[in-house]
Amino acid sequence: MKTRITDLFGIHVPIIQGGMVWVSGWKLASAVSNAGALGLIGAGSMKPDLLREHLRRCADATVRPFGVNIPLLRGDIQELIDVILEEKVRIIFTSAGHPGRHIARFKEAGCSVVHVIANVKQAVKAQESGCDAVVAEGFEAGGHNGLDEITTLALIPQVVDAVTVPVIAAGGIADGRGMLAAMALGAEAVQVGTRFAATVESSAHELYKQRIVEAKDGDTVLTYRNILPVRALRNPFMESVSKEETAQGMTRERMMELHAKGRERKGIFEGNWEEGEMEMGQSSGLVKDVIPAADVVVRMMSEYSSALKTLNSR
C-alpha cells in the first residue's frame, strides 16, 4: 500500500503506533517498525538520559525507520531535542504546543516533522509552520485531547479539505475497519494508540492491559474538559474527578492538584486501579486480547482488505 505518508517515512503499511507515556519505549516501537509500520517512542514520560537509552536500543533492535513523539510543553524540551538530534532520529512527532519555533532546527537536521492537531485552525497553522504532515486526532482518542471535542469522523474530511500536506487520522481506530474508514475520509495513514498499548511489547502494567481488554464501549470518560481534557477509563479516581467536575465545575488549580501526583504513571505503569489514570480511547471496546505488536499490524491489514472487499461487493 502506497500513500504520501508511506513515502515520507519509507514504511510498508500506513500504520503509525502512537507515542504513549509509560507504554511505548524501544521494545514496542522497534517491534512495530520491524513489522513494516512506524513505531514511535513516547518521550513524554522520559527524562533526557532515559530517552537517549531508548533511542539507542531502538536503533539496535530495528533497521527500519522509527520516530519519537515529544510534548512541546516540557520544561526540558531543548534538552530532549538535543538528545533526539544527537541520536540522529529523523522522524519527529510533536504534540501539546506549537512546533513553529523548533521547525528550523529539525529541518536543518533533515528531519520529517509531524504535528498533532485537533481542529482545522491548528492544522493550517502546522502546515504554515512547515510541518510535513499532521496527525488529526478526534475526541474518542485516549489521553490528552482537544478542547473542541471534534470527533475523528467529523474532523478528518474537514482537515483534508483545508490543508495540502498529508493527514494521519487518530482517535477511535483499533482495527482494519476503522483504518479503512479513516482512509475513506481522505487520511493517508492512521495513528493507533490503545490497540498497541495492549500488546506484549507495551511497557505498561499487565493489569492496565487487561483493563483495556475488558473495557466496554462506554467505559472511558473525558475529564478536565475545559482546561486540558484527558480521556481515561472510568476507574474510582476518574469517576470521582468526573463527578466533582459535573457537580461544581473544575478550576486549573484544582486540576493541577488532582492530575499531578504521577497519576498516569500510577495507572498505566504501576497498574493502580484505585488511584491512577488509566488513559485509553473509546476504541478499547474493540480490543479483545493482548498480542504481539506485529500481529496487530498483520491483523489490521487483513481486516482492512476484507472490509474493502465487502465495500466493493455492494
Place this chain on the structure above:
Amino acid sequence: MKTRITDLFGIHVPIIQGGMVWVSGWKLASAVSNAGALGLIGAGSMKPDLLREHLRRCADATVRPFGVNIPLLRGDIQELIDVILEEKVRIIFTSAGHPGRHIARFKEAGCSVVHVIANVKQAVKAQESGCDAVVAEGFEAGGHNGLDEITTLALIPQVVDAVTVPVIAAGGIADGRGMLAAMALGAEAVQVGTRFAATVESSAHELYKQRIVEAKDGDTVLTYRNILPVRALRNPFMESVSKEETAQGMTRERMMELHAKGRERKGIFEGNWEEGEMEMGQSSGLVKDVIPAADVVVRMMSEYSSALKTLNSR
C-alpha cells in the same frame, strides 16, 4: 447498491434522511424518497393532526417508500401511533425511549421498526425487543445525544459486532466520504441530518440554513451533558448555557427552565440567533451550500464512488 437496509425498505440507495424537528416535513421527506433514498417525517415537533396532514401530503407527493420518526417520550404517543397506523405508514423510526411496548402493535400492522441507540447495550435491547434494524448515533450528531458520548467511529463497529440486525450509522456524516467510512465500519446505510437540514425543501428558517453553511468545525457545543445532552450551534444562548454548566454544573430543574420555552422552534423554525437552539451536528463544517435534497443524494453517491475508487487505487 444493495444492503439489507435497501432490501428492508425497498430503496435504491442506502441513505436515510434523519427525522428532524421543524425541518423534515412532507416536502423534505418526499423529495428525499423521490430521489431513491428514504425520507423521514420528524413527528417530534407535530401535534397528531398536523402529523396526519404531513403524512397525507407526503403520500401524495411520492410513490416511493417514506417513514416517520417518533420520540417515544411524548405524552401523546398513543395518539401519534394511531395516526401513523391509520395513515398506513409502514416504516417507523423510534427514538428517545424504549420501543418494547409498542413493537407488537407496529408488527401486527406490518411495519418495519428501527430504533435509534447510542451504545451497545441499547442496541442489544432494541434487537431483543424485535426491531428490524438500529440507527447507531454518535456523539457528533446534532440535537439530542447519548449520555455515553461514544463517537460514530468507535460506536459502529462495536454495535455491528454485538447484534445481527443491520446497523444504520448516524452522526458526523454529510458527504460521500463519511458515508463510505460508515459502510467500511460495517454499517449498511447512513442516516444524515444536518446536510438535509440545509436543503431547499427543509422547512427550517433560511437564517438557520445559512448558519449551517457558515459553521466551522468547532462551532457546535454539547450542553445538558449529564441530563439530556443536546448538540447545537454556539450561539449566544447556547454559549451562556454552556458557560453556566461549566462553571457550576446543571440540574434537571435548571435544564427544564432553560431548554423549554420553545428553544428549538425559536432557533430552527424562527431563525432566532440570540435566543433559540440551532441544533446541528459537527458535520455542519462540511456543508457549504443550500441545495435541493435530490442533489444531496446524487452528490453523496458520486463522492462515495470517487472515494471508493481512491481506496482501490492505493
